[in-house]
Amino acid sequence: MNSRVLTATTARILHQIARDPRTIGIVLVIPIVILTLLHFLFDQRQPLVSAIEAQMLVIFPIVIMFLLTAIAMVRERTSGTLERLMTTPINKADILFAYAAAFGALAAVQAAIAATFSYLVLGMQLDGPLWQLFLCAIVSAQLGVALGLLSSAISRSEFQAVQMFPVLVIPQLLLCGLFGPREHMAPWLTTLSDWLPMTYGIEAMQETLTHPAPTAHYWSSLGIVAAVVVALLALAAATLRRRTG
Numbered sequence: 001m002n003s004r005v006l007t008a009t010t011a012r013i014l015h016q017i018a019r020d021p022r023t024i025g026i027v028l029v030i031p032i033v034i035l036t037l038l039h040f041l042f043d044q045r046q047p048l049v050s051a052i053e054a055q056m057l058v059i060f061p062i063v064i065m066f067l068l069t070a071i072a073m074v075r076e077r078t079s080g081t082l083e084r085l086m087t088t089p090i091n092k093a094d095i096l097f098a099y100a101a102a103f104g105a106l107a108a109v110q111a112a113i114a115a116t117f118s119y120l121v122l123g124m125q126l127d128g129p130l131w132q133l134f135l136c137a138i139v140s141a142q143l144g145v146a147l148g149l150l151s152s153a154i155s156r157s158e159f160q161a162v163q164m165f166p167v168l169v170i171p172q173l174l175l176c177g178l179f180g181p182r183e184h185m186a187p188w189l190t191t192l193s194d195w196l197p198m199t200y201g202i203e204a205m206q207e208t209l210t211h212p213a214p215t216a217h218y219w220s221s222l223g224i225v226a227a228v229v230v231a232l233l234a235l236a237a238a239t240l241r242r243r244t245g
Helices: 003-018 021-028 030-041 048-078 081-085 092-120 130-153 158-163 170-175 187-193 197-210 216-239
Strands: none
Touching: 003 021, 003 092, 021 030, 021 048, 021 092, 030 048, 030 092, 048 092, 048 130, 048 158, 048 197, 092 130, 092 216, 130 158, 130 197, 130 216, 170 187, 170 197, 197 216
């Protein structure tokens, strides 16, 4: 990859995002609204509400970044922007990693705001330090970006990219432990969930809730998510088509 081209492309994408107030609102405001609703929906019962809020700090970045990244990347292709870029020395890896960097930076801001709001305003209870919460949310967001880029690489339209959401994300939501302990699931479902990266994002967040310092399981879980992110970006670069029609 060319670092100069990567930096310039990332800056262009961030500039486009900054000019779209709806995207900024979806990323920064909606998670806070939903976290507040959940907080009062469960009558502020502790430690239940803290566990739910922490899990949402993993789920929100994955879901939101998947949708935003997939749609934005397909739009680049259908508008001809990607065609023009690929006539220059820039390569597919530069484009994909620029999107990962740009939306990853946006996700970092989202994670910082949502986590700080949950901790200081909603009174989230966690044994681990706040930076563990941030790191877990940021790495999870990168998973959403990588899944979104893969979706866009194999889609011909924005509609097709969104159609990939129930294929790539919903099964992970159902099996990651969000709706109940994984050990209570059927053995074959537990085995299947072991192969899904969102599971390890949730497990890393649970470690933050219950341990005063980072554990080996926390780091190994985040390491698995990070490795999957790199693998998905490489796969997206290999499958990205130059033309959509």
